[in-house]
Amino acid sequence: MVADIRNFVGGAFVEPDERCWDKISPVDGSVLARVHEADAELVDRAVAAARGALDGWAATAVTTRTAVLRRVADRIEARFEEFVQAECGDTGKPYRQARELDVARAIANFRSFADTVGAAGQPSFLTDLADGRKALNYAVRKPLGVVAVIVPWNLPLLLLTWKVAPALACGNTVVVKPSEETPSSATLLAEVLDEAGLPAGAYNVVHGFGPDSAGQFLVEHPGIDGVTFTGSTATGSAIMRAVASRVRSVSFELGGKNAALVFADADLDATLDGLTRSVFANTGQVCRCTQRVYGERPVFDEVVAGLAERARGLQLGRPDADATTTGPLISREHREKVLGYYKLAEEAGAKTVVGGGIPALGDNLDGGSWIEPTIWTGLSNADRPMREEIFGPVASLVPFDTEEEAIALANDTDYGLASSVWTTNLSRGHRVAQRMNVGMSWVNTWFLRDLRSPFGGVGLSGIGREGGEHSLDFYTEPTNVCIQL
Ligand code: NAD
Numbered sequence: 001m002v003a004d005i006r007n008f009v010g011g012a013f014v015e016p017d018e019r020c021w022d023k024i025s026p027v028d029g030s031v032l033a034r035v036h037e038a039d040a041e042l043v044d045r046a047v048a049a050a051r052g053a054l055d056g057w058a059a060t061a062v063t064t065r066t067a068v069l070r071r072v073a074d075r076i077e078a079r080f081e082e083f084v085q086a087e088c089g090d091t092g093k094p095y096r097q098a099r100e101l102d103v104a105r106a107i108a109n110f111r112s113f114a115d116t117v118g119a120a121g122q123p124s125f126l127t128d129l130a131d132g133r134k135a136l137n138y139a140v141r142k143p144l145g146v147v148a149v150i151v152p153w154n155l156p157l158l159l160l161t162w163k164v165a166p167a168l169a170c171g172n173t174v175v176v177k178p179s180e181e182t183p184s185s186a187t188l189l190a191e192v193l194d195e196a197g198l199p200a201g202a203y204n205v206v207h208g209f210g211p212d213s214a215g216q217f218l219v220e221h222p223g224i225d226g227v228t229f230t231g232s233t234a235t236g237s238a239i240m241r242a243v244a245s246r247v248r249s250v251s252f253e254l255g256g257k258n259a260a261l262v263f264a265d266a267d268l269d270a271t272l273d274g275l276t277r278s279v280f281a282n283t284g285q286v287c288r289c290t291q292r293v294y295g296e297r298p299v300f301d302e303v304v305a306g307l308a309e310r311a312r313g314l315q316l317g318r319p320d321a322d323a324t325t326t327g328p329l330i331s332r333e334h335r336e337k338v339l340g341y342y343k344l345a346e347e348a349g350a351k352t353v354v355g356g357g358i359p360a361l362g363d364n365l366d367g368g369s370w371i372e373p374t375i376w377t378g379l380s381n382a383d384r385p386m387r388e389e390i391f392g393p394v395a396s397l398v399p400f401d402t403e404e405e406a407i408a409l410a411n412d413t414d415y416g417l418a419s420s421v422w423t424t425n426l427s428r429g430h431r432v433a434q435r436m437n438v439g440m441s442w443v444n445t446w447f448l449r450d451l452r453s454p455f456g457g458v459g460l461s462g463i464g465r466e467g468g469e470h471s472l473d474f475y476t477e478p479t480n481v482c483i484q485l
Contacts, residue, residue, distance in 0.1 A: 005035040005183045007042055007207055008190040010049035011200020014042065023183060026092040026328040027318065029367030035183045038206035038214040043175070046204040047223040050146040050173040053201030058143045058171035060199075066114040069169055071196035073110040076103065079192065086184035087157055088319040092327040092368065093282060095320050102158045106189075109161040112451040116468050117169035127482075134485045139478035143171035144249060145225030147475065148218045150239070151186075152231040153179035153330050154285040154391075159253075160186055162455075163228045164203065166471035173202045177218050179231075180209045181330050210235060219243060226250065228474065230287075232389075233415075233460045251464040251474045253456055255389040256287050256417030259410035260446075261432060262303050263403075263423040264296040270444070271422040272306040275395075278420060278446035279307070280314060280373050283327055284393035287461075288418040288440070288447055292386060293397045294409050300399040304377055307397070308354040311373040316359060328370045329392060335369045338392035341385045342374065348383040350376040350396070381412045389415070403432065411437045416458035420446045439465065 005023070007014040019037040024030070038046070057065070076083060083103045088095050093102070124138035147167045151159045156178060167174050178186035186205050193203045208214025215235075219227055219242040226249035229239055236252040243250060260278060262271055278290040295303040317324035329335045335358075342356055355374030360366065374394040379386050386396055400406040410419055419436040421443045423429050433441040439457040442448065449455070452468030464474055 002031055003033040005033045005187050005207065007036055007038045007046070008187065008203070008205040009042065009046045010052075010204070011194065013190075021180070023090065023181070024331065025089065026330055026369045028364040029332075029369075030364075032089055033184070035180070035207050037208045038217070040217045043206050043214055043217040043221060044223075046175045046206050047146060047218070047221050049201035049204055050175050051223055053173045053199050054143070054146060057168075057173055057199055057202050060171070062118060065169055065171065066118040068196050068198055069110045069114040069165060072165075072192055072198075073107045073114075075192040075195050076107050076110070076189075079188070083157060083185055083188060086188050087182075090156065090182040090184050091153065091330060092319055094324040094327055096322070096324070097282065098319075102155055105158045106161040108451060109158070109165045112468075113165040113169045113471065116452065117166065117472065120469065120472055129484075136483045136485055137480060139480045141170070141472065141476035141478050144475050144477055145172060146223060147172045147174050148221075148224045148227045149174050149176040150215060150218070150227065150229045150231065151176070151178055153181035154282060154287070156182035157185040157189070159230045160189070162466065163230075164189070166466070167228070167475050168198065168202065170472060170475040172475055175204045175206060175218060175224070177206050177208065177215050180207070183207050211238075216242065222246065224248065226474070228466070229253070236462070249474065251456075251466060252462040253287065253466070254417075254460060254462045255391075255415060256289075256457065256461050257292065257387065257389055257413045257415040258288055258290050258418045258420075258438070259292045259294060259413070259436075260290040260420045260422065261400075261406045261410055262293065262295045262299065263406075263421075263425065263428065264298045265424045265428075266299070266422040267424055267444075268299060268302060268306065272303070272310060274420070274422065274444070274446050275303075275307055276310040279395040280311065280326060280393045281447070283329055283371070284373075285330065285391050286447070290420065290446070291390060291395055292410070293395050294400045294406050295397060296406070297399045297401055300397070304353060304375070304397050307395070308375050311354045311375055314373050316361060316370060318365070326373065326393065328368045330369065332369045334391070335371055338371060338390055338394070341388070341390045341392070341394070345376050345379060345383070345385040345396070348385065349378055350383075350385070351378045352376055355394070381409060387413065403428065407432060407435050411435075414460045417461035418442070418457070
């Protein structure tokens with residue numbers, strides 16, 4: 001039987017109505033669920049519910065709010081496998097990945113922001129006045145208000161909880177709009193938040209699409225105080241326009257075109273393992289995935305051969321199979337987009353070292369949206385596949401001769417999300433990592449995160465930073481109090 005995925009407003013699931021769409025499995029093309037689409041009136045009710053819950057939740061003691069967050073983490077842990085199945089059903093990603101990353105991180109998000117917000121103090125300072133007297137200044141943090149949370153499909157629960165946890169910890173209430181491709185885990189989270197004692201109305205879920213649907217209705221709603229968004233640069237730009245006339249706060253984590261720089265002195269085995277993860281994790285559908293690899297000429301051929309060999313070793317398969325390393329793309333529509341870049345690369349003269357097409361997996365998997373992990377050489381930074389975000393399991397490799405050239409090639413992009421530098425030269429590691437025009441610069445690793453560190457991008461990759469105290473800056477508004485003593 002096909003499940004119904006419903007909207008969650010004011011602490012209760014909304015009775016399904018006629019407006020719905022089928023959620024299709026990316027693994028085999030079967031219908032997984034019927035998702036009920038929120039219309040403008042339901043979005044309005046969700047914002048009203050969040051507004052109604054705001055004062056009470058904002059006035060709740062921080063210790064009580066953070067205790068709720070810790071119970072949420074415990075409840076996710078108790079229902080761990082349900083979350084794994086929800087996430088893997090929607091995305092087709094391997095169970096192993098969902099267990100080790102997606103669901104594990106959701107738990108960590110709630111615990112980490114409970115710690116951060118629980119420990120946050122209010123800085124104060126004395127001002128010396130001209131007449132010898134003093135003034136005391138301190139700032140009181142207040143919640144931003146009703147926050148619209150809009151997230152994509154690639155790491156749905158991880159990215160959702162990354163925003164919902166700090167928003168709630170800071171006393172905000174939220175209306176979340178998950179991606180139309182991944183409605184399940186946000187809906188399951190509604191149950192868990194309710195079980196953990198979050199007041200009705202503090203967390204609302206509206207399902208739907210972007211333009212002319214729940215996404216647009218939400219960001220255009222006059223009742224929201226800010227939008228935190230993760231997704232494509234084009235959508236970020238549309239949301240910015242939608243909130244511009246009301247001057248609302250935005251926090252944007254957008255697309256990327258991330259570079260890896262491999263120097264000849266790198267530990268090549270470890271580098272190739274790291275690069276393989278950074279290019280192919282989540283079938284290349286992570287905003288921070290490496291899409292451009294620049295290799296120093298003496299080791300370039302070895303890097304190409306090593307990465308190709310590892311790409312051939314990836315195991316495409318069902319999410320619940322232990323051997324599976326790599327799932328399908330999220331949808332047939334997205335596969336068309338990625339295959340379009342495979343074609344563009346060929347037209348631009350790329351050599352496809354491995355992959356380049358659709359695999360024949362047999363069974364009913366051929367009804368899914370599978371694609372071959374792919375490596376190209378022979379492109380330059382002028383070619384579209386080197387400039388535009390592809391969001392698939394593919395990287396382009398280009399040689400370089402000097403450190404300066406490598407830095408220039410990596411920074412030659414409109415995006416600025418992440419980079420990685422692979423070298424055993426400590427000074428070079430620091431030197432080059434600091435010169436990357438990105439929000440996050442790794443050395444000899446990739447996607448290693450401390451949740452207290454700033455997360456975000458520059459250029460087309462976003463506005464603002466979240467993570468630890470940086471999240472507090474977005475999810476609260478300070479009121480400064482100045483007292484003449
Ligand atoms: P998308 O921008 O198409 O959609 C993201 C969300 O926005 C979805 O929920 C969608 O329904 C909604 N949306 C679309 N148009 C809207 C509109 N006009 N108004 C309001 N909401 C709207 O992105 P996607 O295809 O779901 O995700 C892939 C993108 O996300 C990639 O570009 C990737 O780089 C980016 N991403 C960035 C980060 C980061 O941290 N920087 C993390 C993950 C993904």
